[in-house]
Amino acid sequence: MSSGGRxxxxxxxxxxxxxxxxxAVGHAGAADEVRADVAWWIECIDDDALAELDDYxxxxxxxxxxxxxxxxxxxxxxxxxxxxxxxxRRLYRPEPTLTLEADRIGPALFxxxxxxxxxxxxxxxxxxxxxxxVTIGHNARGRPTIGDRVxxxxxxxxxxxxxxxxxATVGANATVVHDVAxxxxxxxxxxxxxxxxx
Numbered sequence: 001m002s003s004g005g006r007x008x009x010x011x012x013x014x015x016x017x018x019x020x021x022x023x024a025v026g027h028a029g030a031a032d033e034v035r036a037d038v039a040w041w042i043e044c045i046d047d048d049a050l051a052e053l054d055d056y057x058x059x060x061x062x063x064x065x066x067x068x069x070x071x072x073x074x075x076x077x078x079x080x081x082x083x084x085x086x087x088x089r090r091l092y093r094p095e096p097t098l099t100l101e102a103d104r105i106g107p108a109l110f111x112x113x114x115x116x117x118x119x120x121x122x123x124x125x126x127x128x129x130x131x132x133x134v135t136i137g138h139n140a141r142g143r144p145t146i147g148d149r150v151x152x153x154x155x156x157x158x159x160x161x162x163x164x165x166x167x168a169t170v171g172a173n174a175t176v177v178h179d180v181a182x183x184x185x186x187x188x189x190x191x192x193x194x195x196x197x198x
Contacts, residue, residue, distance in 0.1 A: 011053075011060065017064060021070075022059060024084065025077065030077060033107045036107030037073075037076075037107060037109060038059050041069060063092060066095075070095070071098045074088070074089060075100045075105060098114040098115070098118075099119060100119050102121040103123055104124070106126035109124060112130070112131050112132065113132035114132060115132045117131075117132055117135075119136045120137045121136050121143050121146055122161075124150075125146055129151040130151075134152050134155065134156050134157075135156075135158070136159075137159055139159050139161075141160055144158050150165075150166070150170075151169045151170070153169070153172035156174050157175045165183075168183065168185070169184075169185040172187075172188065174187055
């Protein structure tokens with residue numbers, strides 16, 4: 001079987017496999033948010049073949065291929081009956097090292113890789129991008145608030161009751177404990193050589 005034929009076959013399987021999860025999304029009243037998530041993930045992934053698929057096929061592909069996406073879908077299903085949620089989590093396993101906790105996550109959140117990522121925020125706006133090994137968390141005073149179109153790079157740490165305002169970017173490995181103004185970029189110091197002993 002050619003790679004194109006194999007991909008088409010796997011997509012057909014994913015479309016069947018993802019049907020109960022899609023039904024649950026609609027039943028929970030989360031379809032609009034999940035559609036926005038799907039569209040944003042496809043834009044961020046930037047794969048022409050995926051962009052050509054219909055909405056449900058995109059959802060099925062993402063649900064089948066990416067545990068990070070399944071984690072986000074489970075967040076969207078938080079109003080579902082606990083028993084149904086437990087069953088769905090067993091059938092559609094989330095990324096085990098990704099934590100998503102917030103009072104509100106706006107539509108269109110992209111989580112690239114998502115390994116060893118902890119997101120505990122007051123709220124997250126729309127069209128945000130979070131990379132792997134990120135910690136967005138609380139201290140004794142509170143949790144961060146994330147605006148719209150915020151990007152958080154790999155390994156970044158964002159702590160406390162601060163705000164990353166709309167359009168802010170946090171560079172890889174940066175530690176942020178103060179507000180970041182709208183549109184601003186904050187970065188970690190660049191690595192430099194240590195002086196050698198004479």
